[in-house]
Amino acid sequence: MQGMVIATRDEQGGASLASGVSSVILGPYNLQLYPTKAFSVYNCGSATLSGVVIQTNPDPGGNETQGGSSINATMAAPNAGLWETYDDTSFANLASGGVKTVYVIDKSAKWWRLIATNDRTPPITASGYLYGAGV
Secondary structure: OOOOOOEEEEEEEEEEEOOOEEEEEEEEEEOOOOOEEEEEEEEOOOOOEOEEEEEEEOOOOOOOEEOOEEOOOOOOOOOHHHOEEEEOOOOOOEOOOOEEEEEEEOOOOOEEEEEEEEOOOOOEEEEEEEEEEEO
16 A cells, blocks of 8 residues: 555563562553554563553543653643553463563553562562554
């Protein structure tokens, strides 16, 4: 298809997770223009990562955050009470040094994020990666 432009988005994030801690490792990102998404998680730790949950949020407003600060400080983040689980099994019990990618084709949700949980000892560092594509 001549003249068609494909938009892409590439993001990465991560967190160090103490035992018993859950933390956002990627997002929230407005991915409504990217119906095709690939979420990858890398367990950099020396123990099995309990799990990573892919969450969505339908809030029509909100603003992306980056490095803990708002890109546009005049807008709040997506409504914290609207986050819901999209997938909580694909990244369960990710072995030390393990990498896994989940492919999603969904254009109904606006906001997306990854939440990692460490139910074990020692602390674990998890990295998240996103690649999105849209027309």
